[in-house]
Amino acid sequence: MGFKSMFDSLLGRSKLPESNTDRLFSISTAVVTMEVNLNLQPSGQAGICFKSMSISQYENTRKEIEDLLSYSTKETGTKYHIEKDKYNFLWVMLDDKDFEDLVTNIHMISQTLIEQGFSEQILCAVYRFESKGPVYWIYSFKQGNYYPFVPLKKQERDNSMELRLKSLIEGELPIEKNVEKWYPLWGMPF
Amino acid sequence: MLLTLFLLAAVYLLFLAFLVYSGAPQMFMVLFIGAFMGLQYYYSDRLVLWTMHAKIVTEQEAPDLHQTITRLCAIADLPMPRVAVVNTSIPNAFATGRGPKNAVVAVTTGLMDRLNQGELEAVLAHELSHVKNRDMAILTIASFISTLAFYIVRYSFYFGGMGGMGGRRKESGGIIAIWIVSLLVWIISFLLIRALSRYREFAADKGSAVITGQPSNLASALTKISGIMPRIPKDDLREVEGMNAFFIIPAVSGSFMNLLSTHPSTEKRIAALEKIQRELEL
Numbered sequence: 001m002g003f004k005s006m007f008d009s010l011l012g013r014s015k016l017p018e019s020n021t022d023r024l025f026s027i028s029t030a031v032v033t034m035e036v037n038l039n040l041q042p043s044g045q046a047g048i049c050f051k052s053m054s055i056s057q058y059e060n061t062r063k064e065i066e067d068l069l070s071y072s073t074k075e076t077g078t079k080y081h082i083e084k085d086k087y088n089f090l091w092v093m094l095d096d097k098d099f100e101d102l103v104t105n106i107h108m109i110s111q112t113l114i115e116q117g118f119s120e121q122i123l124c125a126v127y128r129f130e131s132k133g134p135v136y137w138i139y140s141f142k143q144g145n146y147y148p149f150v151p152l153k154k155q156e157r158d159n160s161m162e163l164r165l166k167s168l169i170e171g172e173l174p175i176e177k178n179v180e181k182w183y184p185l186w187g188m189p190f
Numbered sequence: 191m192l193l194t195l196f197l198l199a200a201v202y203l204l205f206l207a208f209l210v211y212s213g214a215p216q217m218f219m220v221l222f223i224g225a226f227m228g229l230q231y232y233y234s235d236r237l238v239l240w241t242m243h244a245k246i247v248t249e250q251e252a253p254d255l256h257q258t259i260t261r262l263c264a265i266a267d268l269p270m271p272r273v274a275v276v277n278t279s280i281p282n283a284f285a286t287g288r289g290p291k292n293a294v295v296a297v298t299t300g301l302m303d304r305l306n307q308g309e310l311e312a313v314l315a316h317e318l319s320h321v322k323n324r325d326m327a328i329l330t331i332a333s334f335i336s337t338l339a340f341y342i343v344r345y346s347f348y349f350g351g352m353g354g355m356g357g358r359r360k361e362s363g364g365i366i367a368i369w370i371v372s373l374l375v376w377i378i379s380f381l382l383i384r385a386l387s388r389y390r391e392f393a394a395d396k397g398s399a400v401i402t403g404q405p406s407n408l409a410s411a412l413t414k415i416s417g418i419m420p421r422i423p424k425d426d427l428r429e430v431e432g433m434n435a436f437f438i439i440p441a442v443s444g445s446f447m448n449l450l451s452t453h454p455s456t457e458k459r460i461a462a463l464e465k466i467q468r469e470l471e472l
Contacts, residue, residue: 011191012323012393017267051405055462056471087258088307121403123264131191142267155249155256180326184249186257 014184016120020144021110023174027127027137027146028103030173035126038168040129045190046091046102048109051121052084065109067090072108085187089123093189102127110141130190135165137173138185145176149185157184191389198382202335205375219345221356231330235272235287235294242284244296246273255302259295266401268322271295274366281320281415283438285317286326292449293321301415310409312402313438319397324370325390332383339376365461386454395459396466405463405470412463416456 008015034040052058062082069080069092079095092109096102106125113122125139126149136149148165150158162182166175177181209220230237231308249256256273263270271285271293281300287293295317302310312329320326399405415438437453 009324010195012390013396016265022411026435030295044253051403054406054467054471087254088311089261089263115266118403120400121265123261142264142266155253180269181264181267183270184257185260186253 008169017142019114019119019122019141021107021111021114021141023144023146024107024110024125024139026173028100030169031099033169034129038131038165040131040135040165042099042102043130043134044099045093045095045126045128046095046100046106046115046126047091047188047190048106048125049085049091049123049185049188050113050118051088051111051123052090053118053121058090061113061118064116065112068108068112069105069128072105076105077139078102078105080105083189085189087187091189097171117183122184127189131161135161136185136188138183140176140181140183143176143181145174146181147176147182149182151184151186155184155186165177191386191393194382194385194389198332198335198386201375201379201382205335205339205371207366208371212364219341221336224274225394227330227334227337231288231327233329234298234326235292237361238286239274239294239296240285242276242296243278244270244294246278246294255297258307259318262309262311262318262401266315266318266322266397268318269293271318271321275299275302279303283313283317287321288327289324290321295321297300305411308402308404308407309414312398312404312408313411313415315398315401316390316394316408316438318401319426320390322397323390323393329383329387329390332379332386336376336379336383339372339379342372343376366389381450385450385451389457391453392462395463399463399466399470403470405467409460409463409467412456412459413433451454 031042035042057153065082069078072078074079076096076098078101081093083091083093085091094102094105096105109124110125113119124140124141127137127139129135129137131150134151136151137146137150139146148162150161150165152158171177206220209217223337230306238244252273252275255275259273260270271287271290272295274294274296276282276296276298278298279300279306280298283295283297283301285293285295295314297310297314301313303454305313395408398408402408454462
């Protein structure tokens with residue numbers, strides 16, 4: 001713990017980390033290795049999840065995102081919709097067979113959210129893959145790293161598979177080192 | 191807040207200097223209370239869970255509660271705390287533990303029954319802000335001097351007499367001086383700690399507003415909880431009274447002076463939250 005964060009917590013004004021999109025794109029190169037070596041097939045679905053906001057802010061932001069998406073998806077042919085999950089978080093869901101287009105659109109949405117002042121409220125971006133069951137790669141905007149999430153049933157996750165995936169892809173994808181930060185994400189809309 | 195911390199530190203140092211200057215007859219009391227409070231702090235999570243009858247729940251037992259806290263932790267960049275539930279109809283929540291890595295966040299079943307998802311999230315974000323701001327550690331350290339002064343006020347004649355048995359006769363004037371200074375220190379530090387506690391509450395409210403992005407959710411949760419408090423039977427309240435500093439709403443409310451209160455009044459907290467809401471939206 002640094003001196004500055006110690007001082008901030010002493011004064012009770014600890015700040016939230018801002019979003020970091022630097023390494024978001026690294027998954028578009030790692031996807032080849034995932035398909036060939038890890039036997040993970042991209043399902044063509046991805047989503048970005050953020051904290052819901054007050055109605056007036058929500059309306060502005062949604063309009064901004066939809067305007068941009070309707071423009072950008074004309075070229076890429078990406079299907080999209082916005083929905084709220086049972087924990088009151090908003091998801092922009094994307095559907096596209098071309099993985100590169102998914103990453104580009106996720107990046108664009110995250111940039112929009114940051115510009116609108118919601119940098120602290122972006123939870124994560126998620127890419128779905130198929131193996132025996134669903135495998136999710138989650139990009140944490142707080143850490144600026146990826147981590148795997150392999151749900152089984154009823155709030156149980158396949159930790160051994162997650163650790164195996166980590167060790168196999170570590171060279172190509174920036175993986176969050178601290179497994180404490182591999183937050184599970186239940187109730188995803190896909 | 192800075193001024194309060196500064197004054198508290200000043201009282202701290204002056205009092206310790208005074209004790210040393212007066213020949214330190216209370217030195218073993220300093221060490222004893224220090225060790226006692228150190229232990230209390232170190233085992234705070236277990237102690238509080240035990241006295242509150244809180245039960246740690248697993249992710250399978252309370253999936254929604256866990257997931258709500260997980261997402262808030264992801265946003266606040268905190269390690270996932272242990273989660274506990276207290277089976278009582280009193281709506282309340284508290285956080286304990288000596289640091290973010292040993293934290294426990296607990297809610298009562300009454301709280302979960304009465305609040306909607308957005309309000310529950312706001313209350314949990316308030317508790318997580320206490321964890322992030324390390325309020326348990328700060329208030330424990332701050333309380334040390336007040337506790338010490340309190341015990342000296344209560345027992346100094348007794349211990350002074352004991353010191354006299356060692357052969358060297360103590361002047362009773364010295365003991366009276368120590369007693370008076372300790373009494374003053376106790377009163378001043380008590381007021382300062384209460385002020386500090388109220389500041390930390392405002393800070394945690396602000397933290398909740400920043401994490402959730404919706405201060406109005408915490409405001410409506412506070413209104414709901416505080417409206418319900420007076421109807422609770424007294425017997426239950428007496429049990430929980432000692433825990434007040436760590437609760438989201440103090441269990442014993444009443445017309446006693448705001449100065450002595452661990453929490454700012456609900457009206458003041460809501461006013462502060464409304465101000466943040468305006469700053470966010472306008």
